[in-house]
Amino acid sequence: xxxxxxxxxxxxxxxxxRPVRDRLLEIxxxxxxxxxxxxxxxxxxxxxxxxxxxGTIRVSQTSDNGREIVLYRLEAGESCVLTxxxxxxxxxxxxxxxxxxxxxxxxxxxxxxxxxVAEEPAFRDFVFAAYSRxxxxxxxxxxxxxxxxxxxxxxxxxxxxxxxxKEIAATHAQIASELGTAREVISRVLHDFQKRGYIAQSRGRxxxxxxxxLRVLAGNA
Amino acid sequence: xxxxxxxxxxxxxxxxxRPVRDRLLEIxxxxxxxxxxxxxxxxxxxxxxxxxxxGTIRVSQTSDNGREIVLYRLEAGESCVLTxxxxxxxxxxxxxxxxxxxxxxxxxxxxxxxxxVAEEPAFRDFVFAAYSRxxxxxxxxxxxxxxxxxxxxxxxxxxxxxxxxKEIAATHAQIASELGTAREVISRVLHDFQKRGYIAQSRGRxxxxxxxxLRVLAGNA
DNA sequence: TGTCATCATGTGACAATGTCACTGAAGGCG
DNA sequence: CGCCTTCAGTGACATTGTCACATGATGACA
Numbered sequence: 001x002x003x004x005x006x007x008x009x010x011x012x013x014x015x016x017x018r019p020v021r022d023r024l025l026e027i028x029x030x031x032x033x034x035x036x037x038x039x040x041x042x043x044x045x046x047x048x049x050x051x052x053x054x055g056t057i058r059v060s061q062t063s064d065n066g067r068e069i070v071l072y073r074l075e076a077g078e079s080c081v082l083t084x085x086x087x088x089x090x091x092x093x094x095x096x097x098x099x100x101x102x103x104x105x106x107x108x109x110x111x112x113x114x115x116x117v118a119e120e121p122a123f124r125d126f127v128f129a130a131y132s133r134x135x136x137x138x139x140x141x142x143x144x145x146x147x148x149x150x151x152x153x154x155x156x157x158x159x160x161x162x163x164x165x166k167e168i169a170a171t172h173a174q175i176a177s178e179l180g181t182a183r184e185v186i187s188r189v190l191h192d193f194q195k196r197g198y199i200a201q202s203r204g205r206x207x208x209x210x211x212x213x214l215r216v217l218a219g220n221a
Numbered sequence: 222x223x224x225x226x227x228x229x230x231x232x233x234x235x236x237x238x239r240p241v242r243d244r245l246l247e248i249x250x251x252x253x254x255x256x257x258x259x260x261x262x263x264x265x266x267x268x269x270x271x272x273x274x275x276g277t278i279r280v281s282q283t284s285d286n287g288r289e290i291v292l293y294r295l296e297a298g299e300s301c302v303l304t305x306x307x308x309x310x311x312x313x314x315x316x317x318x319x320x321x322x323x324x325x326x327x328x329x330x331x332x333x334x335x336x337x338v339a340e341e342p343a344f345r346d347f348v349f350a351a352y353s354r355x356x357x358x359x360x361x362x363x364x365x366x367x368x369x370x371x372x373x374x375x376x377x378x379x380x381x382x383x384x385x386x387k388e389i390a391a392t393h394a395q396i397a398s399e400l401g402t403a404r405e406v407i408s409r410v411l412h413d414f415q416k417r418g419y420i421a422q423s424r425g426r427x428x429x430x431x432x433x434x435l436r437v438l439a440g441n442a
Numbered sequence: 443t444g445t446c447a448t449c450a451t452g453t454g455a456c457a458a459t460g461t462c463a464c465t466g467a468a469g470g471c472g
Numbered sequence: 473c474g475c476c477t478t479c480a481g482t483g484a485c486a487t488t489g490t491c492a493c494a495t496g497a498t499g500a501c502a
Contacts, residue, residue, distance in 0.1 A: 061360060063368035071363065085353035093360050118339055131352050132306035138359040139282060139314050142292065145367045146401040147284035150459065171479060180367040182460055187480060203468055203479060371488065392450060403489055408451060424450060424497060 003030055006053055006106050009077055012126025013051075020120065027112050033103045040083050041096040048107040050080040055103035060177070061095045069145070069180025071095060072137040081130045084113070145180060151189050153179050156218035158199070158208060168206045224251055227274055227327050230298055233347025234272075241341065248333050254324045261304050262317040269328040271301040276324030281398070282316045290366070290401025292316060293358040302351045305334070366401060372410050374400050377439035379420070379429060389427045 006028075007013035007021040016024070030053070033039060039057060040046055057074040059082060074080055074097075082095060108116075116123040144153055157178050161168045176186045190206070193199045198214055200207040208214065227249075228234035228242040237245070251274070254260060260278060261267055278295040280303060295301055295318075303316060329337075337344040365374055378399055382389045397407045411427070414420045419435055421428040429435065 061364060063364060065368065067368055069363065069367050071360075082356065084349065085356045091354075091357050093357050094364070095360055114342070114345075117345065118342070121335070121339070124335075124338065128305065131356075133312075135303065135306045135352075135355065135359070136312050136314050138356070138363065139292075139316055142290065142359065142362055142366060143282060143284060143315070145363060146290050147286065147288055173479080183480085184461080184482085185459060187482090188459095191481080201480090394450080404451085405453085405490080406488065408453090409488095412452080422451090 003053055003104060006030065006051070009053060010051055010079065010126070011077070011129075012079070012123045015122035016116075016120055020116075024108070024112070024116075028106045028108045030104065030106050033099045033105065035099055035102050037099045037103075039097040039099055039103075039105075040080075040086070042086075042092075042094055045086050046083055046107070048109045049084055049113045051106040051108065052076055052078055052080065053104040053106055055099060055101040055105075057097050057103065058100045059095055059097045061093075063094075067180060067182070068177035069141070070178045071141055072134065073100070078133075079126070079130050081127065081134060085131075150179070150181060150185060151192070152218055154186065154189050155193075155198075155214040156220065158206065159211065159214055159218060159220070162206075162208050162211075166207055168208070169204060170206065171204050224274055224325060227251065227272070230274060231272055231300065231347070232298070232350075233300070233344045236343035237337075237341055241337075245329070245333070245337075249327045249329045251325065251327050254320045254326065256320055256323050258320045258324075260318040260320055260324075260326075261301075261307070263307075263313075263315055266307050267304055267328070269330045270305055270334045272327040272329065273297055273299055273301065274325040274327055276320060276322040276326075278318050278324065279321045280316055280318045282314075284315075288401060288403070289398035290362070291399045292362055293355065294321070299354075300348070300351050302348065302355060306352075371400070371402060371406060372413070373439055375407065375410050376414075376419075376435040377441065379427065380432065380435055380439060380441070383427075383429050383432075387428055389429070390425060391427065392425050 005021070005025065007016065007024055013021060013024060028051075038044070039050070052074050054076050056076075057080065058070055059072055059074065059080075060068050060070045062068045080097065082097070086093065086095075117127060154175070157175070158168065161170065161175075161178075172186045172190065173183045175190075176183045179186070190199065190201060193214075194201055196213070198208070198210045198217075200209055226242070226246065228237065228245055234242060234245060249272075259265070260271070273295050275297050277297075278301065279291055280293055280295065280301075281289050281291045283289045301318065303318070307314065307316075338348060375396070378396070379389065382391065382396075382399075393407045393411065394404045396411075397404045400407075411420065411422060414435075415422055417434070419429070419431045419438075421430055
């Protein structure tokens, strides 16, 4: 897999001196992972830092009784620091990362990572910023789950998932696991959205017919 | 305020070479804060890293409609990286840190912090470990709030709050804000605990009378 | 000491969400 | 077509959150 000079793609590497970048291009491995592939899990923690060159990774957490909630998504240009966090942590946790699309990633072995953090302020800032981003994301999740209404959260998530398109290919159960709730709850609220004319549904497919209304409901009007 | 060689107190500084530690003792400022003092908030982000020498800091988040949830507590020997995270983050968040006891802290200005992270692997590991710790804490909070039962969470929190003692000095409202729920809910569950003989109550005070039973309920049997 | 203000707690009705046990519908495939 | 699996709909009920109050405890102060 040749993606050319991937160091151009990341804030943390773009700002590095040319020689350092050349060395990175040698050291790091570019790899592809198919959609659906589990990239990390409690039992399976990689010993390197992952830069996401292309695609999306969904990071989620599963409860003891099997329910799931999506914590955040990694987009191209970001790096997955949760894995580095987990390397250090001895405590139990249960987050996992799954490739949501076909993914191209660059893996940087831990020694090289350590060296860069030590020597390159730009890289260091990038790493800390990545940590911050995740912390902030989690704060948002806590806020939503603890204090948010399910219809508001669902409206917001539908808008996120649909992006610039009109349709979402997802079952009610999948959406429920986005928000950490039960399938029946999603079915009921979607039914309500449908009655109000915000969406149309068919098996495994949701068509957004009134984005503005959803935005109002989501509070992102 | 003279606390002697505080660098002895922290994993991240204990392992540093003597000369570095001596320099730290010169640069960093030891300060005390009274119980109840707000140490950081969205509007009030310190530009230095805080090492907690003595006391406890409660980090909590408040929702738009005024409800609050405790995210985690900082104990002596830990450092508060959330502030460094927030320094970098441009996004909105609403976590705040309040001194839960009188507190002695050591503040390290950002330049010195940057220098240490760059030059001292031991310090760097300490910082990353602190980040990991917080991430894991937040994962736990998400799990509890999204999937946990309120009686189980309350039992667990009561045990945490009571520590090795027998009594907790807290109102129902305060406990509710620990768990991000409503006062009435806590009242009801505590009433139930009382009927079962797990606790005794008086105004602003809860006495744990059956720790083992609470542990069983909390799943930490 | 009585009165009052304030805060902590109790309570019932109801709303929102989660759980359970089903049912029927849709689509894939022999 | 008939069978099987997955998806979605539904009603009953449990848990939790919200609201509007009532009651009780405490302390300030005339």
